[in-house]
Amino acid sequence: MIQVLFFAQVRELLGTAKLELSAEGITTAESLRAALAAKDDKWAKVMSSDKLLVAINQTMSQWDASVVDGDEVAFFPPVTGG
């Protein structure tokens, strides 16, 4: 399974903070994004944002980075701390 986390407005728009997804068919962050976007229109809209960022196992990653069973993948908007 892949642990998927959502933060800030991404979490708020989806109404979900975390979920578990089978790793079957998931190879990269992009393919995970596509699998989530396929859920419904709301997910498609949020997951297609060009500002969306992804972290794999708590490290900021590129969309072509590989995702394997047991990974923790987080989706979030640009950061605004400080």
Place this chain on the structure above:
Amino acid sequence: MVEKTKVVVQTADFDVTEEYRQLASDNSDGAVVTFVGKVRDFNDGNPVTDLTLEHYPGMTEAVLTQLAQQANERWPLNYVTIIHRVGTMSLGEQIVFIGVTSAHRKAAFAACEFLIDFLKTKAPFWKLEAGTEGSHWVDARDSDEQAAKMWQKD
């Protein structure tokens, strides 16, 4: 042995005097530079009443520790302290503390600015601003991204 790098994410406020005292305890350091970020009353023309900071527990601490390491590799630093608060903060409250010590001021000034510039663009924190017009998530600023990029040029 006292830990040279301190990274803390907490809901409670921090005491600048106490943090300064800890940073300034080594007489081989000739310079202590500190930065405090606060909740400002206006953002993009909208009055702000309070701010809620969300973060990604675990990743936040890891990123801040990596930033402190990068600063240490780049400048001859001694102590580095990074404290960032999460949760809801009122107008005027302290949000973030960065403290850096070095033998000389130039390294301490540069490292402190580097740390806040990178924290703003790399550490997974998000601000939800509440004001008279309701609440909204703060947009990332291009100017913050540019500030962080400046450090990558040399």
